[in-house]
Amino acid sequence: xxxxxxxxxxxxxxxxxxxxxxxxxxxxxxxxxxxxxxxxxxxxxxxxxxxxxxxxxxxxxxxxxxxxxxxxxxxxxxxxxxxxxxxxxxxxxxxxxxxxxxxxxxxxxxxxxxxxxxxxxxxxxxxxxxxxxxxxxxxxxxxxxxxxxxxxxxxxxxxxxxxxxxxxxxxxxxxxxxxxxxxxxxxxxxxxxxxxxxxxxxxxxxxxxxxxxxxxxxxxxxxxxxxxxxxxxxxxxxxxxxxxxxxxxxxxxxxxxxxxxxxxxxxxxxxxxxxxxxxxxxxxxxxxxxxxxxxxxxxxxxxxxxxxxxxxxxxxxxxxxxxxxxxxxxxxxxxxxxxxxxxxxxxxxxxxxxxxxxxxxxxxxxxxxxxxxxxxxxxxxxxxxxxxxxxxxxxxxxxxxxxxxxxxxxxxxxxxxxxxxxxxxxxxxxxxxxxxxxxxxxxxxxxxxxxxxxxxxxxxxxxxxxxxxxxxxxxxxxxxxxxxxxxxxxxxxxxxxxxxxxxxxxxxxxxxxxxxxxxxxxxxxxxxxxxxxxxxxxxxxxxxxxxxxxxxxxxxxxxxxxxxxxxxxxxxxxxxxxxxxxxxxxxxxxxxxxxxxxxxxxxxxxxxxxxxxxxxxxxxxxxxxxxxxxxxxxxxxxxxxxxxxxxxxxxxxxxxxxxxx
Numbered sequence: 001x002x003x004x005x006x007x008x009x010x011x012x013x014x015x016x017x018x019x020x021x022x023x024x025x026x027x028x029x030x031x032x033x034x035x036x037x038x039x040x041x042x043x044x045x046x047x048x049x050x051x052x053x054x055x056x057x058x059x060x061x062x063x064x065x066x067x068x069x070x071x072x073x074x075x076x077x078x079x080x081x082x083x084x085x086x087x088x089x090x091x092x093x094x095x096x097x098x099x100x101x102x103x104x105x106x107x108x109x110x111x112x113x114x115x116x117x118x119x120x121x122x123x124x125x126x127x128x129x130x131x132x133x134x135x136x137x138x139x140x141x142x143x144x145x146x147x148x149x150x151x152x153x154x155x156x157x158x159x160x161x162x163x164x165x166x167x168x169x170x171x172x173x174x175x176x177x178x179x180x181x182x183x184x185x186x187x188x189x190x191x192x193x194x195x196x197x198x199x200x201x202x203x204x205x206x207x208x209x210x211x212x213x214x215x216x217x218x219x220x221x222x223x224x225x226x227x228x229x230x231x232x233x234x235x236x237x238x239x240x241x242x243x244x245x246x247x248x249x250x251x252x253x254x255x256x257x258x259x260x261x262x263x264x265x266x267x268x269x270x271x272x273x274x275x276x277x278x279x280x281x282x283x284x285x286x287x288x289x290x291x292x293x294x295x296x297x298x299x300x301x302x303x304x305x306x307x308x309x310x311x312x313x314x315x316x317x318x319x320x321x322x323x324x325x326x327x328x329x330x331x332x333x334x335x336x337x338x339x340x341x342x343x344x345x346x347x348x349x350x351x352x353x354x355x356x357x358x359x360x361x362x363x364x365x366x367x368x369x370x371x372x373x374x375x376x377x378x379x380x381x382x383x384x385x386x387x388x389x390x391x392x393x394x395x396x397x398x399x400x401x402x403x404x405x406x407x408x409x410x411x412x413x414x415x416x417x418x419x420x421x422x423x424x425x426x427x428x429x430x431x432x433x434x435x436x437x438x439x440x441x442x443x444x445x446x447x448x449x450x451x452x453x454x455x456x457x458x459x460x461x462x463x464x465x466x467x468x469x470x471x472x473x474x475x476x477x478x479x480x481x482x483x484x485x486x487x488x489x490x491x492x493x494x495x496x497x498x499x500x501x502x503x504x505x506x507x508x509x510x511x512x513x514x515x516x517x518x519x520x521x522x523x524x525x526x527x528x529x530x531x532x533x534x535x536x537x538x539x540x541x542x543x544x545x546x547x548x549x550x551x552x553x554x555x556x557x558x559x560x561x562x563x564x565x566x567x568x569x570x571x572x573x574x575x576x577x578x579x580x581x582x583x584x585x586x587x588x589x590x591x592x593x594x595x596x597x598x599x600x601x602x603x604x605x606x607x608x609x610x611x612x613x614x615x616x617x618x619x620x621x622x623x624x625x626x627x628x629x630x631x632x633x634x635x636x637x638x639x640x641x642x643x644x645x646x647x648x649x650x651x652x653x654x655x656x657x658x659x660x661x
Contacts, residue, residue, distance in 0.1 A: 027039065027042055027044075027048060027050070028042070028048060028050065028051060031057075032057075034052050034054045034055070035054065035055065035056045035057060036055075036056065036057040036058075037051055037055055037057070037058055037059070038059045039051075039058065039059065039060050039063065040059050040060070040061050040062050040063075041061070041062035041063070042063060043063065043064065044060070044063040044064070045063070045064045045065065046065075046072075047060075047072065047073060047076070051076070053075050053076065053077065053078070054078055055076050055078060055079065056078050056079060056080045056081065057079075057080060057081040058076065058079060058081065058082050058083070059083045060082070060083060060084055060087065061083050061084060061085035061086055061087065061107075062085065062086050062087070063087050064087065064088050065084065065087040065088065065089055066088055066089065066090050066091070067089075067090065067091040067093065068084075068089060068091070068092055068093065068096050069093040069094075069096055070093065070094065070095040070096055070098055070099075072096065073096070073097065073099065073100060074098075074099050075099075076099075076100070077099045077100065077101070077102075078102060079100045079102065079103050080102050080103060080104045080105070081103075081104060081105045082100070082103065082105070082106050082107065083107040084106075084107060084108055084111065085107055085108075085109040085110055085111075086109070086110045086111065087111060088111065088112070089108065089111035089112075089113065090111075090112060090113065090114045090115070091114060091115045092113070092115065092116045092117060092120045093117050093120065094117040094118075094119045094120065095117075095119050095120070095122060095123065096117070096120045096121075096123075097120065097121060097122075097123040097124055098119075098122060098123035099123060100123050100124055101123060101124060101125045101126075102124075102125075102126060103123070103124035103126070103127055104124075104126055104127065104128050104129065105127075105128065105129040105130075105131075106121075106124075106127065106129070106130055106131070107131040108130075108131060108132055108135060109131050109132070109133040109134060109135070109155075110133065110134045110135070111135055112135070112136050113132075113135045113136060113137060113142070116142060116143065116144065117144070118144045119144070120144060121143075121144055121145065121147070121148065122144075122147060124148070125150075126150050127148050127150060127151060128150055128151060128152040128153065129152060129153045129155075130143070130145075130148075130151065130153070130154050130155065131155045132154075132155065132156050132159070133155050133156065133157045133158055133159075133179075134157070134158040134159065135159060136159065136160065137156070137159050137160070137161065138159065138160040138161060138162070139161060139163075140156070140161065140165075140166060140167060140170070141167050145167075145170060145171060146167070146169045146170070146171070147171075148171050149171045149173065149174070150171075150174060151171050151174065151175060152174050152175060152176045152177065153175070153176060153177035153178075153179075154175070154177070154178055154179065155177070155179040156178075156179060156180055156183070157179050157180065157181040157182050157183070157205075158181070158182045158183070159183050160183065160184055161180060161183040161184065161185065162183070162184045162185060162186075163185065163192060164178075164180055164185060164188065164192050164193075164195075164196075164204075164206075165189075165191060165192045165195050166195040166196065170195065172195075172196060172197075172198040172199040172202075173198055173199075175199045175202060176199075176201065176202060176203060176225070177202075177203045177205075178196075178199075178202060178203070178204050178205070179205040180204075180205060180206050180209065181205045181206065181207040181208050181209070181228070181230075182207070182208040182209070183208075183209055184209070185206060185209040185211065186209065186210060186211060186212045186213075187211070187212060187213050187214070187215075188211060188213075188214045188215065188218050188241065189215045189218060190215050190217055190218045192218070193218045193219060193222065196222075200223065201223065201224070201225040201248075202224055202225060203224070203225045203226040203227075203228075204224060204226070204227055204228070205226075205228040206227075206228060206229055206230075206232075207228045207229070207230035207231060207251070208230060208231045209229075209231070209232070210231055210232055210233065211229055211232045211234065211237075211238065212234055212237070213234070213237050213241070214237060214238065214240070214241020214242070215241070216240070216241065216243070217243075217244075218241060219241060219242050219243065219244065219245040220243070220244045220245070221244060221245070222245045222246070223245070223246045223247075224245065224246070224247045224248065225248050225249070226247070226248060226249040226250070226251065227242075227247050227249070227250050227251065228251040229250075229251065229252050230251055230252070230253050230254065230255070231253075231254055231255055232252065232254075233254070235252060235263065235267050235284075236266070236267050236270070238252065238270075239267065239268065239269070239270025239271055239274075240270045241270075242270065242274050243270060243273045243274060244273060244274065245274050245275070246274070246275045247274070247275070247276045247277075248276075248277050248278065249277065249278040249280075249302075250276050250278065250279045250280070251280045252279065252280060252281055252284075253280045253281060253282035253283055253284070253304070253306075254282070254283045254284055255283060256283060262285050262286070262287030262288075263281075263284050263285060263286050263287060264287060264288070265288075265289075265290060265292060265293040268293070268294065268296050268297070269296060270296075271296035271297060272295075272296040275299065276299075276300060277299075277300065277301045277302065278300070278301060278302035278303075278304075278325075279297075279300060279302070279303055279304070280304040280306075281303075281304065281305055281308060282304055282305070282306035282307055282308065283306070283307045283308065284308055285308065285309050286305075286308050286309060286310060289310075289313065289314060290314065291314055291316045291317055291318055292318055292319075293317070294317055294318065294319040294320050295318045295319040296319060297319040297320055297323075298319045298321075298322065299322060300319075300320070300322065300323055301322070301323065301324045301325065302323070302324060302325040302326075303320070303323055303325070303326055303327070304327040305326075305327060305328055305331070306327055306328070306329045306330050306331075307329070307330040307331065308331065309331065309332065310328065310331040310332065310333070311331070311332040311333060311334070311338065312333070312338045312340075313338065313339050313340045313343065314340060315340040315342060315343065316343070317340070317343040320343055320344055321343075321344070321345060321346060322346050323344050323346060323347060324346060324347065324348050324349065325347070325348065325349040325350075326344055326347055326349070326350050326351070327351045328350075328351065328352045329351050329352060329353040329354050329355075329376075330353070330354045330355070330356060331352070331355060331356065332355070332356050332357050333352065333355055333357065333359060334357050334358070334359070334360060335359070335360045335362050335365070336352070336359060336360065336361050336362045336365040336366065336377075336391075337362045337365035339352070339365070341365060341366050341367075341368050341369050342368040344369065345368060345369075345371075346371060347369050347371065347372055348371055348372060348373045348374065349372075349373060349374045350366075350369065350372060350374070350375050350376070351374075351375075351376040352376070352377055352380065353376050353377070353378050353379055353380070353402075354378075354379040354380070355379075355380045355381070357381075358380070358381040358382075358383070358407075359377070359380040359381065359382055360382075361377075361382060361384055361387075361388075361391035362391065363390045363391065363393070364390065364391075364393040364394070365391070366392065366393075366394075366395060367393045367394035367395075368394075369394075369395065370394055370395070370396070370397065371397060372395055372397065372398055373397060373398065373399045373400065374398075374399065374400040375392075375395070375398060375400070375401050375402070376402040377401075377402065377403055377406070378402045378403065378404040378405050378406070378426070379404075379405045379406070380406060381406060381407055382403065382406040382407060382409070383406065383407035383408055383409070384409055384410065385410045386410060386412065387403075387409040387410060387411055387415055388403075388409075388411075388415055388416055388418075389414075389415065389416070389417050389418045392416070392418045392419055393418055394418065395418055395419050396418065396419065396420065396421065397421055398419040398421065398422060399421055399422060399423045399424065400422070400423065400424040401416075401419065401422055401424070401425050401426070402424075402426040403425075403426065403427050403430055404426045404427060404428040404429055404430055404451070405428065405429045405430060406430040407430070407431070408430070408431040408432070408433060409427070409430055409431070409432055409433070410432075410433045410435055411432055411433065411434050411435065411440035412435050412436055412440060413436040413438040413439070413440060413442070414440065414442060414443045415440040415441070416440070416441065416443065416444055417443050419444075420443055420444070420445070420446070421446055422444050422446065422447050423446055423447060423448045423449065424447075424448065424449040425441075425444070425447060425449070425450050425451070426449075426451040427450075427451060427452055427455055428451045428452070428453040428454060428455065428475070429453065429454045429455070430455055431455060431456045432452070432455045432456070432457050434457070434458060434461070434464070437461065437463060438463055438466070439463050439464055439465060439466040439467055439468075441465065441466075441467060441468055442466050442467025442468075443467060444467065444468060445467065445468075445469055445470060446470055447468055447470060447471055448470055448471060448472045448473065449471075449472065449473040450468070450471060450473070450474050450475070451475040452474075452475060452476055452479065453475045453476065453477035453478050453479070453502070454477060454478035454479070454505075455478075455479060456479065457476075457479050459476070459479055459480070459481055459482075459490075459491055460481075460482050460491075461491060462489060462490065462491050462493075463491070464491040465491050465492065465494055465495055466494055468494070468495060469496070469497065470497060471495050471497060471498055472497060472498060472499045472500065473498075473499065473500040474492075474495065474498055474500070474501055474502070475502040476501075476502060476503055476506065477502050477503070477504045477505050477506070477526075478504075478505045478506065479506055480506060480507050481506060481507075481508060484507050484508055484509040484510070484531065485508070485509065485510045485511070485512070486503075486508065486510075486511045486512060486515045486539075487512050487515065488512045488514045488515060490515055492515070492516070492518075492519065493517075493518045493519075494518075495518075495519060496518055496519070496520070496521070497521055498519050498521065498522055499521055499522055499523050499524065500522070500523070500524040501519070501522055501524070501525050501526070502526040503525075503526060503527050503530070504526050504527065504528040504529045504530070504549070505528075505529045505530070506530055507530065507531065508527070508530040508531060508532055508536075509530070509531045509532065509533075510532070510533075510535070510536055511527075511532065511536040511539040512539065513538040513539050513541070514539070515539050516539050516540065516542070516543070517542060519543075520542065520543075522543055522546060523545065523546050523547065523570075524546060524547045525540065525543070525546055525547070525548050525549070526549040527548075527549060527550055527553070528549045528550065528551040528552050528553070528573070529551070529552040529553075530552075530553050531553065531554050532550070532553040532554060532555065533553070533554050533555060533556075534555050534556075534557065534558045534559065534562055537550075537558070537562045537565055537566070538562065538565070540565055540569075541565050543568075543569070544568045544569070545568070545569065545570045546569050546570060547569075547570055547571045548566075548569050548571065548572045548573070549572075549573045549600075550572065550573060550574055550577070551573045551574065551575045551576055551577070551601065552575070552576040552577070553577055554577070554578065555574065555577040555578070555579065556577070556578050556579060556580045556585075556608065556609065557580045557584055557585045557588070558585065558588040559587075559588075560587040560588075563587065563588065563591045566591070566595075566598075567591070567595065569598065570598065571598060571599075571600050572598055572599055572600065573599070573600040573601050574599065574605050575600075575601040575602075575604035575605045575606075576604060576605075576606075577605075577608075578608035578609065579605070579606070579607055579608055579609075579618060580607075580608065580609045581607035581608075581609065581610065581613045581616070581618065581621050581623070582609060582610055582623070583623055583625035586623055586625050589618065589621060589623060592618050592619070593618075593619060596619060602617065602618070602619055603617065605617065605618050605619075606618065607621060
C-alpha cells in the first residue's frame with residue numbers, strides 16, 4: 001500500500017493543467033497578407049465585408065452570384081486578378097467593373113451568361129487575360145471588348161461559336177492567344193482570317209472543331225506562333241488551306257475516339273508550299289511509309305509521331321535530315337534499330353517512351369546520332385544483362401538519359417563510359433543490379449542529377465557513388481539502407497557538392513549524427529515517410545537554411561537541445577507525425593508557435609497525444625504547465641507525512657540502538 005500511495009503523491013506533484021484553444025475558422029483563406037484571398041466554394045452570395053480594400057487577387061469560384069453590377073466589387077479597387085468560375089452568373093450589368101482600373105485577369109468560366117452590358121468592361125484599363133470558357137455564348141459579339149487595347153489572351157472554348165470572325169474594332173494589336181477549342185467551327189474563310197491581320201505571332205487554337213475546309217488563300221502570308229487543328233480528319237484540306245503561311249508550331253494530332261483514315265504520302269504535299277518548324281501528328285495511322293513520304297518536311301525542326309502505329313521506319317527517308325527533335329513514343333518497335341537512326345543525322349532530342357512492345361536496345365542502333373543531347377527510353381520494358389556501353393555507342397555528346405520504368409538492368413563498372421558528358425541520368429523504378437564492387441557511375445564527372453528512386457539498389461557499398469564530383473541532386477527514394485540505418489561511414493560521404501538529397505520511403509529508423517558531415521552544401525533534404533525519431537535531427541546540425549521534410553515519421557517529442565538545429569533551417573515539414581502535445585513537449589510547442597513562418601503544411605501537423613487533443617492542430621494548442629493547486633496541496637501533505645515518518649524512524653532507531661549497547 002505504501003508504494004501505491006507514494007506513486008499517487010508523485011503523480012499529483014507533477015500534475016499540469018492543459019487546455020487547447022481553437023481559433024475560429026476564417027471563411028476566406030488569406031494566401032498573402034492583405035493581397036491574396038481564396039473564397040472558393042463557400043456558398044457566398046456577396047463579397048465578404050471582411051476582405052480588405054487592398055485585395056489584389058481574389059479566387060471566388062463556386063459561389064452564387066446570379067447578377068453582378070457596379071456595386072458588387074466597387075470597394076475592391078486594387079483587384080488585378082478575379083476568378084468567378086461557376087458562380088451561376090446570368091447577368092452582368094452596366095459598369096460592373098468600373099472601379100477595377102488595374103484588373104489584369106478576369107475568369108468567367110462555366111457561367112450560364114444571358115446578358116452582358118455594353119459597358120460591363122469599360123472600367124479596366126489594363127485587361128490582358130479573359131476567360132469565357134463554357135459560358136454558352138454563340139458569337140464573339142456577345143463580349144464588349146472594343147476598348148480593351150491591352151488584351152493578350154482570350155479563351156472561348158466549349159461554347160457554340162461557329163465563326164472565328166472578330167467584330168469590327170476588336171483589339172488585336174497585342175493579342176497573343178485566341179482559343180476556340182471545342183466549338184462548332186467547320187470552315188475558315190478569307191473574311192474570317194482577315195480580321196486577324198493585325199495580330200502578330202498569334203497562337204490560334206481550333207482543337208476539337210473538326211475543320212472540314214479552308215478557303216484557298218485564307219492564310220496567304222499569315223504568320224502564326226502556333227496553330228492547333230487537333231481532331232481534324234481532313235489533313236489534306238488543312239495543308240492546302242495553309243498555303244503560303246509561316247507557322248512556328250502546327251498541331252494536327254487526333255484523338256482515340258475518332259475513326260482516323262490511313263495517312264498516305266499525298267496528304268503532305270501542301271507542306272512544300274508553307275514554312276513550319278514543328279509538327280505534331282500524334283494518333284494518326286501511317287500507312288505504307290516510303291522514302292518520299294516526308295520529302296516536304298525539309299526545314300522541319302521538330303516532329304511528333306506519338307502513337308502513330310509505327311513498327312519500322314525505312315532507311316533513306318528524304319526530307320528529315322535537318323530534324324532536331326523526334327518523338328516516336330507509344331509505337332510498336334521491337335528493336336531500337338528499327339527507327340533507322342541514320343535518317344536523322346542532325347537529331348539532338350529523341351523520345352521513344354512507352355513503346356507498346358518490349359523494346360530491345362540492340363547494339364549501336366543510335367551510333368549515327370553523334371549530335372544527340374537528350375534520349376528518353378522510359379516505360380519501354382527494356383531488359384539487358386550488360387548495360388549500357390554497347391547500346392549507347394558513339395553518343396559522346398549525350399547530356400540527358402532517361403531509362404526509368406524499365407525491366408532489370410545489370411550495370412558493370414563505368415556502365416556509361418560512352419556518355420561522359422551526361423548531366424542527368426534517370427533510372428527510377430528500374431531495378432538495378434550492380435555486378436562489380438566499383439561504381440558504375442564513376443566516369444560521369446559532369447553528372448548533376450541522378451534519380452535512382454525505387455531501383456532496389458544495394459546501397460551498402462561505400463564506393464557506389466565514387467567519381468561523381470559534380471552531383472547536385474540525388475534521389476534515393478524507396479531504396480533501403482542496411483538495417484534501416486545510415487552509419488557514420490556510408491556511400492554518400494563522397495558527394496561533397498550535393499545540394500538536394502531525397503531519402504523518403506527508405507524505411508530509415510536512425511541516422512548517425514556524423515552521417516552527413518561531408519555534405520556541407522545541401523539545401524534540400526527529404527526524409528519523409530520513414531521511421532525516424534527526433535534524435536536523427538542531430539545529423540543536420542551543421543546545415544543552415546535548408547528545406548527539411550520530416551513528414552510521416554515517428555517523431556513525438558523534440559528535445560530543447562534540438563530546437564537550435566530546427567531554428568537555423570529555412571522551411572520544415574512535420575505533418576503526420578505522432579506529435580506529443582503535453583507538457584513533456586512544452587519547449588517544442590512554444591518554439592512551433594514562434595516559428596510558424598518556417599513551417600509547411602501546418603493544417604496537417606496535428607497532435608497525437610494526449611487523446612483529448614488528438615487531431616488538433618499544433619498551432620491551436622495552448623498549454624499551461626505551471627503546477628496546479630491540487631499538486632501543491634498533495635506536495636505539502638506528502639512532505640508532512642514524510643517528515644513524521646522520518647522522525648518516528650529516527651526515534652525507533654535510537655531506542656533500538658541504546659537497548660543493544
